[in-house]
Amino acid sequence: MRGRGMRRRCAKPLAAEKRRRGKVGLNPTLRATLAVLALSGTAAGADGLATPLTATPGDPARGAQIVTDPQHGLCTLCHAGPFPQVAFTGTLGPDLTGVGARRTLADLRQQIVDSRRANPDTIMPPYHSTEGLNRVGERWQGTTLMTAQEVEDVVAYLATLTGDTP
Amino acid sequence: MIRAAVLAGIVLALPAGAQDRRTGYDDMSPALQAMQDDPMNPAAFWLIDGEALWSEPAGTRGQSCADCHDAAEDSMAGVAARYPAWDEEQAAPVDLNGRIALCRDRHQGAGPQDRADPDILALLAYVTHQSRGMPLTPDPDPRLDPARARGETLFTTRMGQLNLSCAQCHDDNSGGHLAAALIPQGHPTGYPQYRLEWETLGTLERRIRGCLTGVRAEPFAPGSADFIALALYLQSRAAGLQVETLPIRP
Numbered sequence: 001m002r003g004r005g006m007r008r009r010c011a012k013p014l015a016a017e018k019r020r021r022g023k024v025g026l027n028p029t030l031r032a033t034l035a036v037l038a039l040s041g042t043a044a045g046a047d048g049l050a051t052p053l054t055a056t057p058g059d060p061a062r063g064a065q066i067v068t069d070p071q072h073g074l075c076t077l078c079h080a081g082p083f084p085q086v087a088f089t090g091t092l093g094p095d096l097t098g099v100g101a102r103r104t105l106a107d108l109r110q111q112i113v114d115s116r117r118a119n120p121d122t123i124m125p126p127y128h129s130t131e132g133l134n135r136v137g138e139r140w141q142g143t144t145l146m147t148a149q150e151v152e153d154v155v156a157y158l159a160t161l162t163g164d165t166p
Numbered sequence: 167m168i169r170a171a172v173l174a175g176i177v178l179a180l181p182a183g184a185q186d187r188r189t190g191y192d193d194m195s196p197a198l199q200a201m202q203d204d205p206m207n208p209a210a211f212w213l214i215d216g217e218a219l220w221s222e223p224a225g226t227r228g229q230s231c232a233d234c235h236d237a238a239e240d241s242m243a244g245v246a247a248r249y250p251a252w253d254e255e256q257a258a259p260v261d262l263n264g265r266i267a268l269c270r271d272r273h274q275g276a277g278p279q280d281r282a283d284p285d286i287l288a289l290l291a292y293v294t295h296q297s298r299g300m301p302l303t304p305d306p307d308p309r310l311d312p313a314r315a316r317g318e319t320l321f322t323t324r325m326g327q328l329n330l331s332c333a334q335c336h337d338d339n340s341g342g343h344l345a346a347a348l349i350p351q352g353h354p355t356g357y358p359q360y361r362l363e364w365e366t367l368g369t370l371e372r373r374i375r376g377c378l379t380g381v382r383a384e385p386f387a388p389g390s391a392d393f394i395a396l397a398l399y400l401q402s403r404a405a406g407l408q409v410e411t412l413p414i415r416p
Binding site: 092126132 | 330
């Protein structure tokens with residue numbers, strides 16, 4: 001492989017070679033890297049995100065604040081759950097009661113970071129991804145709904161929701 | 167038995183989907199419906215203003231709407247039920263708000279108008295009132311079709327940081343609750359409307375701006391081609407539903 005590439009590079013002008021590689025060819029190292037990325041992409045869809053996004057462990061108390069603040073987490077716009085302090089909860093997503101028992105940490109993290117990995121048609125916003133977004137308002141451009149640490153806090157809180165009563 | 171059969175026949179004769187379409191009025195509490203049904207509700211002040219403005223000379227020509235259009239009850243009946251329509255001079259679709267602003271500018275000589283100007287809103291309320299209870303009847307002019315198709319695309323495109331399309335809320339999740347708010351089907355039957363939240367009369371444009379900022383998307387510029395495209399699609403999606411005036415919303 002590498003030998004053939006070398007030969008071609010010697011035989012052709014550099015500009016033509018760049019064009020060719022831009023269109024179809026990839027150098028083998030890059031191809032290998034992409035294969036790994038694609039694999040981890042599939043794994044993320046099926047098995048979630050096992051690795052925490054930050055070195056600091058999530059703080060469940062801060063996570064609780066974020067989840068139950070309709071202005072910040074927005075979660076209760078769609079989800080009911082064990083949140084007696086929230087006056088009105090929405091009906092668009094499943095009740096989060098017991099979610100820490102039925103989903104793994106990796107799963108919960110993936111659901112918050114970018115729920116589209118598990119369900120491309122989801123209506124749950126991607127909380128830590130700007131990928132593929134369209135017509136984002138000027139003041140929110142380039143920002144995510146949550147920081148990496150906030151995601152970890154929320155995941156840590158969700159993991160505590162293991163009881164089966166709201 | 168006979169009555170049931172006749173009723174079934176009527177229901178079958180309605181266009182597909184028409185039976186289960188609901189307006190924002192249908193979704194309101196009886197108290198709010200009673201407020202809308204009261205001819206002296208808060209929107210009535212704009213109607214009264216609009217009626218007076220209709221026969222007031224304005225602009226450099228000193229002509230009133232009535233000078234050219236006579237009695238609004240006759241000339242404006244059904245106009246709001248049909249708009250947006252094609253404007254020959256601009257060779258583009260125009261909504262009723264834009265049409266009234268254009269008449270002020272072109273025919274009264276009052277210069278370019280702000281679409282949200284209180285006088286324009288009052289005239290919009292008055293002209294719309296002449297279509298009270300009439301079914302929305304999209305203008306069949308084929309020149310409007312590309313914009314209407316663009317409107318459908320916009321309606322079904324995810325937008326903003328929350329990455330939601332109009333259709334995901336208003337088609338797929340209408341009847342559900344977003345926190346305390348009931349998600350309506352999003353029909354444009356009651357505009358301009360008095361919203362209790364706004365404490366004033368506002369346009370469809372303003373309402374949609376609220377939905378767009380809700381999902382943290384960039385709103386459409388006032389009177390932009392994209393907004394009018396969306397209005398055209400909303401209007402054909404609501405075809406057959408009746409024009410509400412004087413509309414109230416929470």
